[in-house]
Amino acid sequence: MSALLDVTELVKEYTPGGVLRAGHHTVRAVNGVSLAIARGETLGLVGESGSGKSTLGRAILHLDAPTSGRVTFDGVALATLKAADLRRMRRRMQVIFQDTGGALNPRRTVGDAISEGLHIHHLLPRAGIPERVAALLTEVGLDPAFASRYPHELSGGQRQRIGIARALAVEPEFIVCDEPVSALDVSIQAQVLNLLVTLRERRGLAYLFIAHDLAVVRHVAHRIAVMYLGTIVEIGTADAVIRQPRHPYTQALISAVPDPDPDRQRTRIVLEGEPSSPTGTAAGCPFAARCGHPQRDARCMSERPVLRPLGTQEVACHHAR
Amino acid sequence: MRTRHLAIGLVTMLALLAVIGPLVTGDPYAAGLDGARLSAPSWQHLLGTDQFGRDVLARLGHGARLSLGIATIAIGIAACLGLLLGVVAGGTHGPVAAILSRGIDLALALPRVVVLLVLVAVLGTLGPIGLGLILGATGWPTIARLTRGEAQAIRHAPHVTAARALGATPFRRLMREVLPGTLPPVMVAATLGVADVLLLEAGLSFLGIGIRPPTPTWGGMLLEAQPYLASAPWLLLAPAVALITATAAATIGGDVLRSRFRMAQE
Amino acid sequence: MTPPLIVRDLRVEFPRPEDPTVIAVDGIAFSVDRGELVALVGESGCGKSLTALSLLGLLPGSARLGPDTSITFQGEELAGLDEAAYRPFRGARMAMVFQDPTASLNPVMRIGSQIGEALTAHRSLPPAKVRERAIALLTEVGIADPARRVDAWPHQLSGGMQQRVMLAIALAGEPELLIADEPTTALDVTVQAQILELLDTLRTTRGMAVLLITHDLGIVAGRADRVLVMYAGRIVESAPTRDLFRAPRHPYTRGLLRSLPRLEAGTERLMPIQGTVPSPEQWPSGCRFHPRCPLRIARCAEAAPSLEPGASRHHVACWVTGEGRHA
Numbered sequence: 001m002s003a004l005l006d007v008t009e010l011v012k013e014y015t016p017g018g019v020l021r022a023g024h025h026t027v028r029a030v031n032g033v034s035l036a037i038a039r040g041e042t043l044g045l046v047g048e049s050g051s052g053k054s055t056l057g058r059a060i061l062h063l064d065a066p067t068s069g070r071v072t073f074d075g076v077a078l079a080t081l082k083a084a085d086l087r088r089m090r091r092r093m094q095v096i097f098q099d100t101g102g103a104l105n106p107r108r109t110v111g112d113a114i115s116e117g118l119h120i121h122h123l124l125p126r127a128g129i130p131e132r133v134a135a136l137l138t139e140v141g142l143d144p145a146f147a148s149r150y151p152h153e154l155s156g157g158q159r160q161r162i163g164i165a166r167a168l169a170v171e172p173e174f175i176v177c178d179e180p181v182s183a184l185d186v187s188i189q190a191q192v193l194n195l196l197v198t199l200r201e202r203r204g205l206a207y208l209f210i211a212h213d214l215a216v217v218r219h220v221a222h223r224i225a226v227m228y229l230g231t232i233v234e235i236g237t238a239d240a241v242i243r244q245p246r247h248p249y250t251q252a253l254i255s256a257v258p259d260p261d262p263d264r265q266r267t268r269i270v271l272e273g274e275p276s277s278p279t280g281t282a283a284g285c286p287f288a289a290r291c292g293h294p295q296r297d298a299r300c301m302s303e304r305p306v307l308r309p310l311g312t313q314e315v316a317c318h319h320a321r
Numbered sequence: 322m323r324t325r326h327l328a329i330g331l332v333t334m335l336a337l338l339a340v341i342g343p344l345v346t347g348d349p350y351a352a353g354l355d356g357a358r359l360s361a362p363s364w365q366h367l368l369g370t371d372q373f374g375r376d377v378l379a380r381l382g383h384g385a386r387l388s389l390g391i392a393t394i395a396i397g398i399a400a401c402l403g404l405l406l407g408v409v410a411g412g413t414h415g416p417v418a419a420i421l422s423r424g425i426d427l428a429l430a431l432p433r434v435v436v437l438l439v440l441v442a443v444l445g446t447l448g449p450i451g452l453g454l455i456l457g458a459t460g461w462p463t464i465a466r467l468t469r470g471e472a473q474a475i476r477h478a479p480h481v482t483a484a485r486a487l488g489a490t491p492f493r494r495l496m497r498e499v500l501p502g503t504l505p506p507v508m509v510a511a512t513l514g515v516a517d518v519l520l521l522e523a524g525l526s527f528l529g530i531g532i533r534p535p536t537p538t539w540g541g542m543l544l545e546a547q548p549y550l551a552s553a554p555w556l557l558l559a560p561a562v563a564l565i566t567a568t569a570a571a572t573i574g575g576d577v578l579r580s581r582f583r584m585a586q587e
Numbered sequence: 588m589t590p591p592l593i594v595r596d597l598r599v600e601f602p603r604p605e606d607p608t609v610i611a612v613d614g615i616a617f618s619v620d621r622g623e624l625v626a627l628v629g630e631s632g633c634g635k636s637l638t639a640l641s642l643l644g645l646l647p648g649s650a651r652l653g654p655d656t657s658i659t660f661q662g663e664e665l666a667g668l669d670e671a672a673y674r675p676f677r678g679a680r681m682a683m684v685f686q687d688p689t690a691s692l693n694p695v696m697r698i699g700s701q702i703g704e705a706l707t708a709h710r711s712l713p714p715a716k717v718r719e720r721a722i723a724l725l726t727e728v729g730i731a732d733p734a735r736r737v738d739a740w741p742h743q744l745s746g747g748m749q750q751r752v753m754l755a756i757a758l759a760g761e762p763e764l765l766i767a768d769e770p771t772t773a774l775d776v777t778v779q780a781q782i783l784e785l786l787d788t789l790r791t792t793r794g795m796a797v798l799l800i801t802h803d804l805g806i807v808a809g810r811a812d813r814v815l816v817m818y819a820g821r822i823v824e825s826a827p828t829r830d831l832f833r834a835p836r837h838p839y840t841r842g843l844l845r846s847l848p849r850l851e852a853g854t855e856r857l858m859p860i861q862g863t864v865p866s867p868e869q870w871p872s873g874c875r876f877h878p879r880c881p882l883r884i885a886r887c888a889e890a891a892p893s894l895e896p897g898a899s900r901h902h903v904a905c906w907v908t909g910e911g912r913h914a
Binding site for chain 2: 061063087088090091095099102104105107108116117120121166170
């Protein structure tokens with residue numbers, strides 16, 4: 001069966017303008033990413049700041065048009081759609097944001113927010129909307145009475161559920177979850193994660209789950225892609241990537257994840273320095289400057305590695321094994 | 322708390338004066354019989370009479386109605402125009418927004434008073450409605466700039482992106498997501514703008530180029546009170562106090578609105 | 588030896604003119620020893636940040652300390668001191684590092700100057716010495732090329748480096764107590780590891796007492812000597828780190844540990860704690876956790892349990908699992 005979402009060599013560049021910046025260098029936030037997501041599958045996308053993961057999510061949805069590359073949803077190349085058709089297509093590919101407070105219009109009630117999609121796409125006659133809103137609220141674990149409340153009256157976890165209900169209202173097939181639990185308290189994170197998994201199973205949803213926390217992604221994703229400075233450096237099943245990471249960055253990332261077990265503290269691979277700004281102009285492997293692999297060599301600095309199969313994963317590294 | 326009550330009190334007083342005053346105080350045009358000219362405040366004429374024997378209180382009341390009426394028209398026009406132009410200039414991107422934006426900047430560069438004087442010179446004597454219109458026509462750039470700034474900030478808010486992700490058209494996003502957020506600051510600016518307009522209108526009338534006598538306006542009354550400063554100070558005091566009170570009420574009202582909006586945001 | 592910091596009955600209240608006083612921190616007690624790293628763990632709204640602020644006398648104007656609150660630092664009582672009396676302590680003997688370094692650094696001042704400000708706040712030094720000390724501090728916090736970086740502007744530094752600068756500023760006064768309020772929450776995970784490593788090194792080399800405030804139990808497991816778990820303004824469990832993770836006793840602590848996503852787990856469902864954290868205006872009676880607690884009994888709603896000393900230094904505030912009972 002063909003993939004629901006197919007991304008080929010996606011590139012997204014910005015030119016951060018502004019009077020105060022000397023020179024206009026382009027930032028290549030996404031540097032040639034290819035991936036595919038099947039129906040009902042969850043792909044976890046993990047990376048730190050500067051990795052381009054959020055930019056990738058937005059570019060896939062054409063919220064920011066990609067600089068180059070192709071995004072195909074259910075066989076349709078998004079770039080070929082006219083504006084009105086793209087808006088119609090959005091029904092099928094939704095998004096959940098990290099900033100629960102900002103993502104809801106403070107002047108609209110919860111019910112208004114959830115029914116927005118229903119109005120835009122004329123999915124229900126006006127009379128049927130309150131009932132659907134109530135059903136959605138129940139589905140995300142909230143009392144239907146919340147429909148008349150305002151976002152500022154609710155907690156972060158409740159607001160996130162509303163964001164989810166809003167996305168579900170249009171019956172999408174695919175949802176980009178952009179750091180959906182990063183801003184939530186630990187005990188609420190677990191609730192929302194469980195909710196996302198339940199919904200996925202019940203509705204057959206595909207997710208692109210973007211997060212910086214590998215442990216969170218572990219609980220949700222079938223496959224995991226690790227991003228560094230705009231490139232996917234490793235991609236494979238969740239099990240494989242976490243139990244047998246092949247790329248040096250993945251290994252460092254995993255070792256840095258705090259382990260809530262005092263006796264099982266991982267040996268930390270401490271990376272030097274920090275990720276540089278993704279100008280994408282540097283030749284060679286984006287991770288070369290910080291890589292601690294014993295076989296790092298001149299080839300790493302000059303030749304950019306591509307994803308190649310290694311075990312059950314694909315890894316972009318000249319020397320991984 | 323207290324400021325709010327003060328503002329409400331002042332506004333109520335002035336509203337009463339404007340609405341009811343003319344109905345109960347008598348004819349502002351009635352020239353007095355002998356002996357009633359330039360008379361000091363008395364029970365018969367609570368604020369005295371002017372050089373024609375006309376009751377000052379009656380004139381004040383009519384003046385209130387006129388001045389506040391002109392202010393309402395002016396602010397109404399300025400707010401509507403400014404809001405519309407500003408929200409499109411700041412809330413959309415593209416050539417239209419750019420042109421509008423430059424237009425707003427250009428309009429802001431013109432000094433309001435000079436433009437008013439030019440308009441009056443060109444259009445001649447204006448009635449209250451005409452005056453309200455030109456005051457509004459010169460008042461929209463400030464509100465447009467304010468709205469533009471707010472719209473630019475809101476445009477990038479996550480809830481606007483969320484609406485886009487749901488498939489909302491640019492128009493819908495502008496009207497439902499961006500515009501409502503610009504309203505509170507515009508309301509504050511409009512309220513404060515009332516003070517500006519009151520003073521401008523009074524100034525024009527004082528200069529003799531606004532509302533012409535015998536129609537009573539506060540500015541006109543100030544003009545006419547000039548020769549009688551020493552002999553009949555109440556002629557000056559009445560309109561001056563009224564003007565100051567009204568301006569203060571508008572300013573305080575604007576401040577109160579602003580702090581309430583700020584508190585609501587937190 | 589007496590611990591440098593001893594806190595007793597710390598209460599932080601917000602009196603309101605027409606409504607009942609809101610109590611944000613409800614009588615907590617703890618101490619931090621020299622060279623010890625104590626972690627104060629809790630979710631948002633539990634009062635941990637207010638606790639940190641109260642130690643340095645930085646509470647907002649509307650807040651009041653409780654009447655019996657005692658904050659003893661190196662034998663001196665800090666609770667109730669006024670601004671002027673507090674100043675000699677802040678920055679010199681007690682220092683604080685906050686969550687968001689970008690917000691804490693002055694964007695129009697070079698970092699060398701900001702460190703210099705901290706250095707000269709409590710003693711006078713000639714400018715050459717100030718610069719020398721600043722460079723030395725930057726080296727100590729692991730900033731490469733410190734002689735050049737000392738003239739950098741904050742925006743030229745990454746988040747991790749800014750946080751290191753904040754640490755340098757905090758250390759400038761040679762404090763005996765360092766309070767770090769969510770120092771790594773805004774940072775990437777790999778950078779977080781570096782900063783925590785740095786904190787650990789600093790407290791060992793300088794013998795500082797460190798109070799680390801965080802919501803992340805994960806970072807606590809590897810670093811802290813002792814953990815205090817806070818919920819709704821109270822400390823519900825206090826134990827040496829290993830004991831807390833190996834044998835958590837309070838139902839909240841257990842719930843929290845069970846709900847943590849873990850790398851090693853498979854894709855089993857997480858086990859979240861039912862319900863949500865109550866806000867201070869709506870704290871339940873008795874034990875504040877009881878509405879969400881799977882082990883609750885009638886008594887839990889009636890009266891609040893206090894921290895019972897258990898075996899070793901493990902204290903729990905629970906009617907069911909406290910008092911030496913191991914559920």
